[in-house]
Amino acid sequence: xxxxxxxxxxxxxxxxxxxxxxxxxxxxxxxxxxxxxxxxxxxxxxxxxxxxxxxxxxxxxxxxxxxxxxxxxxxxxxxxxxxxxxxxxxxxxxxxxxxxxxxxxxxxxxxxxxxxxxxxxxxxxxxxxxxxxxxxxxxxxxxxxxxxxxxxxxxxxxxxxxxxxxxxxxxxxxxxxxxxxxxxxxxxxxxxxxxxxxxxxxxxxxxxxxxxxxxxxxxxxxxxxxxxxxxxxxxxxxxxxxxxxxxxxxxxxxxxxxxxxxxxxxxxxxxxxxx
Numbered sequence: 001x002x003x004x005x006x007x008x009x010x011x012x013x014x015x016x017x018x019x020x021x022x023x024x025x026x027x028x029x030x031x032x033x034x035x036x037x038x039x040x041x042x043x044x045x046x047x048x049x050x051x052x053x054x055x056x057x058x059x060x061x062x063x064x065x066x067x068x069x070x071x072x073x074x075x076x077x078x079x080x081x082x083x084x085x086x087x088x089x090x091x092x093x094x095x096x097x098x099x100x101x102x103x104x105x106x107x108x109x110x111x112x113x114x115x116x117x118x119x120x121x122x123x124x125x126x127x128x129x130x131x132x133x134x135x136x137x138x139x140x141x142x143x144x145x146x147x148x149x150x151x152x153x154x155x156x157x158x159x160x161x162x163x164x165x166x167x168x169x170x171x172x173x174x175x176x177x178x179x180x181x182x183x184x185x186x187x188x189x190x191x192x193x194x195x196x197x198x199x200x201x202x203x204x205x206x207x208x209x210x211x212x213x214x215x216x217x218x219x220x221x222x223x224x225x226x227x228x229x230x231x232x233x234x235x236x237x238x239x240x241x242x243x244x245x246x247x248x249x250x251x252x253x254x255x256x257x258x259x260x261x262x263x264x265x266x267x268x269x270x271x272x273x274x275x
Contacts, residue, residue, distance in 0.1 A: 003030035004154055007147075008070030008095075011063070013084055015040040015056075018101060019075035021130045023049055025158030037063060060087035068093075071151065074100045078273070081105055085113045092118035097148050099155070101125050103175050104273030107141065107168060119144050121152050124174045125159070127182050133222075134160030135181075137174040139167075172274070176266035184262070189214050 004026055012019055015038050027033060033053035038046070039060050050056045057063060072091060076084045081102055092098070097119040098110060110120040121144055125136040136156040140149060153162050165171070189210045196206030221231060236242045249255045 006035045010036050011069040011072045012038045013074050014076035015043055017130055021159050029158045069096055072098045078102045078104050089114050099152050106274050124171050124179050126178050129159035132159055135178045137163045139165055172267045172270040175270045176263045180266050
């Protein structure tokens, strides 16, 4: 990726873990810190970006009165979105696009809060963005200029991979699979470590083995051109120990039907939160 060039001011609303990861990603990609404004009611651990020249504010009233950002990136928690948007409705217009990373908040919701003419782009990132390995899905909106959609992609790809969809409804499934996905992977680490402990390993060694194995396998999957199926099969020897375990995991009552139910439950809940 080349230098991140901003066509105007960039306003980040909310600078928690995800907002902070994005902010540092932009600076790393060469964004001009003087063009970046951050509003967070209780900013923490931002001395480095403040020293770089980013404008750090703890209330929207402190923003320049004539500020018309090209992008307002909304990184506040969904339950605080109503309160936050009140302060930024005046910025809605043809020259400002609101880019949301909040789960469950639809374009229709933002139109109700900001006005029918507001330009809105929805996205769903996940927490590995904190280490530059995030996965973000962005929903295209034909009403948003192509160059601004491209900019949204650049902003979010600063912390990992980006994929695009046209159907906003699919963000419910995206939220279930990749938005919540890191929790499932961490649960796998816990379960693998506990299974090792139950079968006789010291607890600390079991956790070290589980954590390192899952992380290493993820990196191998990331770097390899082979499919996950091929990588799995490469580990299994005929009549070997791994095959015995995989047969249990792939049984009719094994991991796949369980995962199907889990993703269905998360998708259902995402739809409920959107209504």
